[in-house]
Amino acid sequence: MNRRKFLxxxxxxxxxxxxxxxxxxxxxxxxxxxxxxxxxGVLHDTTRCIGxxxxxxxxxxxxxxxxxxxxxxxxxxxxxRRRTSAREWTVVNKYVVHGKPVFxxxxxxxxxxxxxAAACFAKCFQxxxxxxxxxxxxxxxxxxxxxxxxxxxxxxxxxxxxFDPLVMKCTFCAPRMKEGKLPGCxxxxxxxxxxxGKRSDLIKVARSRMRKSPGxxxxxxxxxxxxxxxxxxxxxxxxxxxTAASANPAHDLHPLDLDTHLGNRPIGELTYGALxxxxxxxxxxxxxxxxxxxxxxxxxxxxxxxxxxxxxEVKNDISYVVNxxxxxxxxxxGPAAADTVRQAASDALKVCERPLxx
Amino acid sequence: xxxxTTLLLLAAVAMLSAACLTTREALxxxxxxxxxxxxxxxxxxxxxxxxxNSAGVGMRPTVFNHLVxxxxxxxxxxxxxTGETKACTTCHTxxxxxEGNFITLTKAMHTPVVAKRPKGEPTPQSxxxxxxxxxxxxxxxxxxxxxxxxxxxxxxxxxxPCHNMTPSITKAQMQQGxxxxxxxxxxxxxxxxxxxxxxxxxxLTPEDGPYKVYIGEIADKFESNLFAHRRHVxxxxxxxxxxxxxxxxxxxxxxxxxxxxxxAPLSATPPKCGSCHKSTIDPNQPxxxxxxxxxxxxxxxxHRAMQVARPIDTSCVTCHxxxxxxxxx
Numbered sequence: 001m002n003r004r005k006f007l008x009x010x011x012x013x014x015x016x017x018x019x020x021x022x023x024x025x026x027x028x029x030x031x032x033x034x035x036x037x038x039x040x041g042v043l044h045d046t047t048r049c050i051g052x053x054x055x056x057x058x059x060x061x062x063x064x065x066x067x068x069x070x071x072x073x074x075x076x077x078x079x080x081r082r083r084t085s086a087r088e089w090t091v092v093n094k095y096v097v098h099g100k101p102v103f104x105x106x107x108x109x110x111x112x113x114x115x116x117a118a119a120c121f122a123k124c125f126q127x128x129x130x131x132x133x134x135x136x137x138x139x140x141x142x143x144x145x146x147x148x149x150x151x152x153x154x155x156x157x158x159x160x161x162x163f164d165p166l167v168m169k170c171t172f173c174a175p176r177m178k179e180g181k182l183p184g185c186x187x188x189x190x191x192x193x194x195x196x197g198k199r200s201d202l203i204k205v206a207r208s209r210m211r212k213s214p215g216x217x218x219x220x221x222x223x224x225x226x227x228x229x230x231x232x233x234x235x236x237x238x239x240x241x242x243t244a245a246s247a248n249p250a251h252d253l254h255p256l257d258l259d260t261h262l263g264n265r266p267i268g269e270l271t272y273g274a275l276x277x278x279x280x281x282x283x284x285x286x287x288x289x290x291x292x293x294x295x296x297x298x299x300x301x302x303x304x305x306x307x308x309x310x311x312x313e314v315k316n317d318i319s320y321v322v323n324x325x326x327x328x329x330x331x332x333x334g335p336a337a338a339d340t341v342r343q344a345a346s347d348a349l350k351v352c353e354r355p356l357x358x
Numbered sequence: 359x360x361x362x363t364t365l366l367l368l369a370a371v372a373m374l375s376a377a378c379l380t381t382r383e384a385l386x387x388x389x390x391x392x393x394x395x396x397x398x399x400x401x402x403x404x405x406x407x408x409x410x411n412s413a414g415v416g417m418r419p420t421v422f423n424h425l426v427x428x429x430x431x432x433x434x435x436x437x438x439x440t441g442e443t444k445a446c447t448t449c450h451t452x453x454x455x456x457e458g459n460f461i462t463l464t465k466a467m468h469t470p471v472v473a474k475r476p477k478g479e480p481t482p483q484s485x486x487x488x489x490x491x492x493x494x495x496x497x498x499x500x501x502x503x504x505x506x507x508x509x510x511x512x513x514x515x516x517x518x519p520c521h522n523m524t525p526s527i528t529k530a531q532m533q534q535g536x537x538x539x540x541x542x543x544x545x546x547x548x549x550x551x552x553x554x555x556x557x558x559x560x561x562l563t564p565e566d567g568p569y570k571v572y573i574g575e576i577a578d579k580f581e582s583n584l585f586a587h588r589r590h591v592x593x594x595x596x597x598x599x600x601x602x603x604x605x606x607x608x609x610x611x612x613x614x615x616x617x618x619x620x621x622a623p624l625s626a627t628p629p630k631c632g633s634c635h636k637s638t639i640d641p642n643q644p645x646x647x648x649x650x651x652x653x654x655x656x657x658x659x660x661h662r663a664m665q666v667a668r669p670i671d672t673s674c675v676t677c678h679x680x681x682x683x684x685x686x687x
Contacts, residue, residue: 040641048655050658050672182638182639186639187638189651190651191651191654191658192639192647192651192652192655195645196639196641196644197641197642197643198641198644201642201644205644205645213506214506
């Protein structure tokens with residue numbers, strides 16, 4: 001393989017890789033993770049939630065999580081704004097909205113296009129066809145990028161495990177769903193504040209609830225589009241007059257810690273282009289720079305060889321000249337004179353050998 | 359007791375003053391009852407329009423009991439928002455007129471929420487907006503936080519209580535009415551006929567239902583619940599006894615039952631809750647709640663709306679007896 005051939009191969013490989021990176025980035029514009037049509041979701045109707053913490057207790061039980069210090073019968077803990085952690089995959093918080101208590105259950109929202117999966121370079125997170133965002137810790141390196149990427153601050157980390165700490169979050173009870181059972185929290189809810197069903201149906205259910213009870217809900221299904229859409233969607237109670245509610249739904253959602261500023265595109269879209277190129281770089285750069293290195297090495301070697309050949313030729317020429325001259329001297333002045341000439345020539349050559357050689 | 363006399367005296371004084379206050383109120387009350395605005399007690403609201411109604415058809419006219427309504431309202435401006443005591447149809451016609459700001463009669467009567475007028479101007483009421491506001495009263499709020507009147511607007515049974523003109527009205531009368539030229543004596547005759555044809559509904563009585571109901575199909579952590587059916591019905595009916603609005607709009611004998619016994623045809627023997635609501639949710643019918651949630655949602659929504667304070671939502675034992683010793687935690 002000569003240099004030209006190598007360079008042409010390298011060039012075409014570069015074009016192909018650039019194209020494929022571009023295609024990947026473009027695919028991110030619609031759905032870079034497959035969108036599952038019949039996937040399941042949950043509608044959390046906060047107007048129904050009474051803050052009984054049955055869902056927390058059920059979650060703790062079905063997932064064999066460590067028992068908390070305060071029992072689940074103690075409802076006063078709802079008043080503090082708790083976050084999910086490795087020990088509590090779901091928490092119910094109490095928010096006081098316009099003087100009335102509203103309870104909201106927090107857990108992984110199971111995004112349609114999860115930011116945690118986009119951030120994870122070990123490919124631990126995957127959106128499943130059943131709607132859940134599954135975490136597989138076998139490859140997890142514990143970088144916790146997923147926790148930073150999550151717009152809902154949901155994943156928890158086993159800080160107290162020194163040897164193999166994992167990220168822990170709601171699994172949507174995927175193992176139970178495979179057995180045909182409902183997720184633990186949904187089964188436990190005594191108010192059906194959590195409605196389980198196909199996500200597409202739940203959007204319709206949410207709309208029909210709004211239609212049937214005008215003025216009861218904020219005209220906003222949280223999670224329908226937020227962060228590119230989530231499998232768990234939330235309805236919030238409207239406050240005040242109908243006109244005030246329709247003006248800006250954020251007024252009623254922000255007191256519930258529901259962030260309406262996440263945009264309607266997946267968070268991961270911001271990074272798919274750049275992160276999609278990383279594997280290409282990893283595969284391609286060693287070849288590129290290795291090749292460049294090899295080319296320059298080879299060029300040096302050739303150069304060296306050429307120089308040596310020239311030097312040899314010059315040496316041959318000189319010895320031929322000296323020999324011819326010496327033979328001539330031997331014929332006229334005898335062999336002793338020829339030896340003197342040879343000696344003189346070799347002495348003279350020794351002086352200029354260095355410049356000749358290098 | 360040393361202070362016995364003082365206490366007795368104090369009690370007597372208190373009772374006397376209370377008696378004074380009540381008698382004064384009782385004496386003052388009838389004075390307000392005298393209402394004489396020189397209006398005939400009933401009016402007929404025709405679908406008045408500019409277009410000639412040669413066929414004599416249109417929405418069935420409403421016999422409007424002016425007396426009953428004016429007694430309920432403190433301020434005539436609620437309806438007569440211009441300050442003049444003109445008929446609604448003077449400005450609001452079927453097509454809309456410039457005087458009525460092109461607000462049609464249909465809209466003026468039915469709009470559920472009237473936009474607030476700028477300061478100083480009275481915000482008018484439509485029939486529907488005013489009636490809906492009444493549902494916020496405690497005795498109405500229980501059922502009507504569950505059964506939304508607005509949701510029922512598509513059903514024809516919703517129109518019938520108001521659009522109640524007797525079917526014996528002739529096409530000629532209808533034509534004249536739409537043009538606004540029906541003679542007064544015809545109006546009186548029609549109104550009289552309509553009113554006399556109206557029968558008060560004999561609602562089912564609490565005794566028609568069961569005395570108590572055992573709810574125990576899903577008893578698990580708790581004993582089965584003994585629901586005092588008759589007491590609940592009695593309490594609701596007692597509260598609505600003198601409510602004319604409720605009497606006018608609860609048109610069927612079983613209307614009151616339909617808040618809880620919903621979605622099934624009205625009947626004195628409605629199907630059991632469990633015939634539709636199952637103990638586990640079917641993911642293909644997400645809106646159909648589980649049986650447990652169905653009970654809780656109905657009970658709690660009504661109690662919350664009626665401000666029945668006692669059973670706190672999260673206090674299970676107020677309604678359910680724990681199933682004796684086998685509590686885990």
